[in-house]
Amino acid sequence: MAQLEGRLAEMRAAQETQRAEVNGRRQAAEGVRQARLAERDAMAGSVNRALRQRYERLRTVKLTRVVMALDGAACSACFTTVPLNRRNQIRAGTLIDACESCGVILFAPEEIE
Numbered sequence: 712m713a714q715l716e717g718r719l720a721e722m723r724a725a726q727e728t729q730r731a732e733v734n735g736r737r738q739a740a741e742g743v744r745q746a747r748l749a750e751r752d753a754m755a756g757s758v759n760r761a762l763r764q765r766y767e768r769l770r771t772v773k774l775t776r777v778v779m780a781l782d783g784a785a786c787s788a789c790f791t792t793v794p795l796n797r798r799n800q801i802r803a804g805t806l807i808d809a810c811e812s813c814g815v816i817l818f819a820p821e822e823i824e
């Protein structure tokens with residue numbers, strides 16, 4: 712038993728430098744992350760509040776595919792047809808709306824001539 716404990720202590724000592732290095736890298740990464748989160752918050756401050764809340768809510772339940780393009784007459788996430796009136800408003804930029812079926816925020820892609 713004492714032999715095993717001695718061996719454990721040896722192994723811990725051998726890993727000390729590497730552990731310190733990993734900790735240093737982790738702290739540096741955390742610093743970068745905090746700076747990026749602050750930048751994101753500053754940018755998001757210019758977004759309409761209700762729209763931002765909707766986006767953040769979607770982000771908590773879906774990891775990706777929160778803002779999706781209209782694909783012809785349909786939502787490009789779930790392929791449910793979006794009513795013509797709402798499609799026209801989204802294309803005209805007078806409405807930012809969510810898909811009635813899956814909830815993603817829809818936008819009109821630029822028309823390719």
Ligand SMILES: [Zn+2]
Pocket residue numbers: 786787788789790791810811812813814815
């Ligand atoms: Zn959808």
